[in-house]
Amino acid sequence: MTNPFEDTDAEYVVLVNEEAQYSLWPVFAAVPDGWTVALPATTRQQALDFVEAQWTDMRPRSLALRMAQDARDAAGGADAPAALTLSHTELYVADLDRAVAEFSEGYGFAAFADAESRGPGGAARSVALRQGGIVLVLTQALDEVHPAASFVARHGDGVADIALVSPDVRAAFAEAVRRSAGVLAEPAERDGYVTAVLEGGFTDVRHTLVQRPLDTDGFGLPGFTERPDAAAPDGDLTVLDHVAVTVEAGRLAPATAYYERVFGYHGVYEELMVQGREAMDSRAVRSPAGDVTFTVLAPSADHDPGHIGDFLERHGGGGVHHLAFATGDIIGSVARLRASGVEFLPTPDRYYDAMSERIQLLRHTPEALRAARILADEDHDGQLYQIFTRSTHPRRTLFFEIIERAGADSFGGGNVRALYEAVQAEKAASLVGSAR
Numbered sequence: 001m002t003n004p005f006e007d008t009d010a011e012y013v014v015l016v017n018e019e020a021q022y023s024l025w026p027v028f029a030a031v032p033d034g035w036t037v038a039l040p041a042t043t044r045q046q047a048l049d050f051v052e053a054q055w056t057d058m059r060p061r062s063l064a065l066r067m068a069q070d071a072r073d074a075a076g077g078a079d080a081p082a083a084l085t086l087s088h089t090e091l092y093v094a095d096l097d098r099a100v101a102e103f104s105e106g107y108g109f110a111a112f113a114d115a116e117s118r119g120p121g122g123a124a125r126s127v128a129l130r131q132g133g134i135v136l137v138l139t140q141a142l143d144e145v146h147p148a149a150s151f152v153a154r155h156g157d158g159v160a161d162i163a164l165v166s167p168d169v170r171a172a173f174a175e176a177v178r179r180s181a182g183v184l185a186e187p188a189e190r191d192g193y194v195t196a197v198l199e200g201g202f203t204d205v206r207h208t209l210v211q212r213p214l215d216t217d218g219f220g221l222p223g224f225t226e227r228p229d230a231a232a233p234d235g236d237l238t239v240l241d242h243v244a245v246t247v248e249a250g251r252l253a254p255a256t257a258y259y260e261r262v263f264g265y266h267g268v269y270e271e272l273m274v275q276g277r278e279a280m281d282s283r284a285v286r287s288p289a290g291d292v293t294f295t296v297l298a299p300s301a302d303h304d305p306g307h308i309g310d311f312l313e314r315h316g317g318g319g320v321h322h323l324a325f326a327t328g329d330i331i332g333s334v335a336r337l338r339a340s341g342v343e344f345l346p347t348p349d350r351y352y353d354a355m356s357e358r359i360q361l362l363r364h365t366p367e368a369l370r371a372a373r374i375l376a377d378e379d380h381d382g383q384l385y386q387i388f389t390r391s392t393h394p395r396r397t398l399f400f401e402i403i404e405r406a407g408a409d410s411f412g413g414g415n416v417r418a419l420y421e422a423v424q425a426e427k428a429a430s431l432v433g434s435a436r
């Protein structure tokens with residue numbers, strides 16, 4: 001008789017337990033207590049491939065978390081290459097003038113420096129903008145050779161580079177390579193700046209490492225000429241709170257593992273969100289310095305791909321889904337943004353009807369949040385208020401989030417559920433209404 005665990009012709013499910021350990025399981029056998037189905041019935045080979053893609057860390061989850069904490073404690077709270085902090089976020093765009101106008105007139109960013117590059121790597125024009133501690137670089141290709149041309153053709157406008165500052169790029173590069181980072185460009189020096197480029201953990205996203213000359217101020221960028229007449233930013237956005245990234249099913253664990261291994265990031269949040277037939281896995285990782293947080297979303301393999309699947313299709317694969325800008329006063333910020341023409345996603349009235357039962361607001365009144373269509377969520381540490389802009393891009397992919405934190409360290413998972421329920425309730429009500 002064939003062993004039911006080894007039968008290559010039989011169908012299997014993949015099970016996962018709370019310690020993130022995986023197991024192939026014959027379809028006919030009952031799922032044991034403590035295990036859930038991570039992949040529905042499939043061939044033995046596909047089940048094995050899934051386990052190999054998902055189970056990248058053989059340690060039980062509780063042990064891995066404990067070891068990561070011990071390592072951070074031993075290093076004084078910082079893993080090497082620890083000295084990497086956020087420099088700027090570069091977006092490749094199809095129309096530079098239009099993008100600069102959107103960020104400056106709409107969001108209140110101030111353009112402060114320009115660059116034009118020509119060389120074997122192609123020609124491009126860039127503008128750097130800032131507001132609070134947020135620095136954005138917008139780049140448009142001027143020929144077909146520059147990587148911005150193929151990026152925009154594949155994905156539309158989007159985030160291509162999350163650049164990191166180091167006081168010693170050569171040392172940081174060597175350490176990242178030792179930790180098996182993908183290399184796109186070796187360290188090179190120009191005009192006193194040392195740069196190197198590493199692969200990111202997501203499709204077509206890279207990380208330029210920047211070492212500034214000692215005499216430059218905080219916003220100096222390699223290859224850029226500062227505008228002597230740059231205006232001050234006209235807004236109150238403070239920092240890049242998080243970068244939300246969408247990846248294909250099965251890519252979540254390898255993507256976040258890359259940041260943990262190469263850059264010493266640590267996991268800060270993890271959730272499987274199920275809404276009806278749709279579900280998404282989410283996991284957030286944060287830099288040792290605490291200034292870069294990636295929240296990574298993936299469709300769950302055993303549910304409908306849903307709106308995450310739609311994003312992957314429209315975007316031509318994984319990539320940055322939204323950038324979240326922090327503010328200390330979301331009511332004031334959103335009013336200013338609306339007055340400047342920024343449009344936000346609508347929120348159904350039913351969301352606000354249910355909000356007062358769900359949450360006792362620490363800041364703002366329910367009336368003010370309802371009037372501005374701002375969402376509220378809470379976790380063990382406090383609350384957060386957030387709203388999402390309507391994408392202005394033809395593929396409806398890249399958009400932005402405005403977020404105010406009142407102690408909360410999570411990312412609004414409660415809102416995903418509350419919005420889903422409000423939309424479902426609204427749909428049900430309109431069906432009842434139309435049946436009358």
Ligand SMILES: [Fe+2]
Binds near residue numbers: 242244324401411
């Ligand atoms: Fe977000």
